[in-house]
Amino acid sequence: MSSATSLPSAAGGASSGISRVLGWLAVLALLAGLLAGFGYAPREDTQGNVQRIMYLHVPSVLTAYLAFGLVLVGSAGYLLTRRPGWDRLAASAAEIGVVFTAITIVSGSIWGRPTWGVWWTWDARLTATAVLLLVYVGYLLLRAMVDEPEARARYAAVVGVVGAANIPIVHFSVYWWRALHQPAAMLAPGRAPMPDWMKMVVLVNWVAFTLLFAYFLARRLEIARLEESA
């Protein structure tokens, strides 16, 4: 019993050192991102201050893609090796990915209201992102509903692979669906090329979000490890 309790705490001690460093790096990078987004970046001419939402929106969606990529890696890894570590990676990445996808959709919605005049529109990209969210919420619900850890890992890995394989099909179907129904005239703004300073600010925030993601992932993996050894 004593060895069982000392083992996870020792492992947790070593990895929480890494996650602490990641956490502070993320805090610094997020501060830099805030300064860049509100201080360095000038007020955009046509959209005004609302455009600054982009510095949250674009990094969130890129982070979500990274997370769902890791879900696929973890799922495939588990199916090939049956090592629980891969399953923990997929589960942790999926939770964080869902959070960042939700941030993407909510921030886009807040941007869309003053810009397009509506909170939601069935634009191709919006619809595809919403479907992405639904797929991975389904993944998390499956994990919550299967009690037996080994079966949960197997089923979740299959759903992780199926969900990822479906993404390109969803993507094409949604784009064709929109293209055939009505022209995307309302959604024309945003096609303009980005000035260099804007790209800079997006980049700084993207790095910050990736660090934040790495910190969340490291923490979530620690929790998953502790849960399993409990």
Added chain:
Amino acid sequence: MAYARRAFIVLWKDLLTERRSKESLNALLFFTLLLLFIFQFALGPDQDRLRAAVPGLFWLGLVLAGLLALGRTFVAERDNDCWEGLRLTPGDKSAIYLGKLGGNFVVMSVVEVLLLALFGLFYDVDLVPALPRLSVVLLLGTTGLAAMGTLFGAMTAPVRARELLFPLLLLPALVPLLLATVSATEAVLAGQPLGEVRHWLQLLGAADVAYVAIGIMTFDFILDV
């Protein structure tokens, strides 16, 4: 060859059970009839409005019937430990998946034929001239629906809250299939040739191949043999 034979035996067993018990089919036929009435009540008596909604309603009805039927695919096997017998069959286990998929395809096709007849009757849609083109769309759409439904049905069968979990997994996965089939059905019913919806048919074909391939590859992990 033995692989195809094993798949066919599973298919035949399922159809035979269904023919003798008529458990799913009778309920499904009544269910689709009910759906037609519900749709009618939701949209009102305006014939033009109903006719315009037919492609969407048809696939919605089919998906709802699929949620009932496909989710039960493996539940019957659980009841009397038939599951163990299936798992003990020698050779590649994905043959079971293909057999179940085939059985589901047949059941869904029967539902489709009936649903089409009911739509033609109640909503006054002339389906006959569009029938050959429509059957191509139906064939491709049903394959994908059955492929995904059979896979998730196998996965959710041992889960406590399977009636809840099955639609939560299946519906998001079916989004591309629904967009493609509804758009293609709409075009076909409007009298357009299949060439006009070639891109949708290609998408459906690609999705079918991907879904069936994934089902065959991952079925072993769901059975865990």
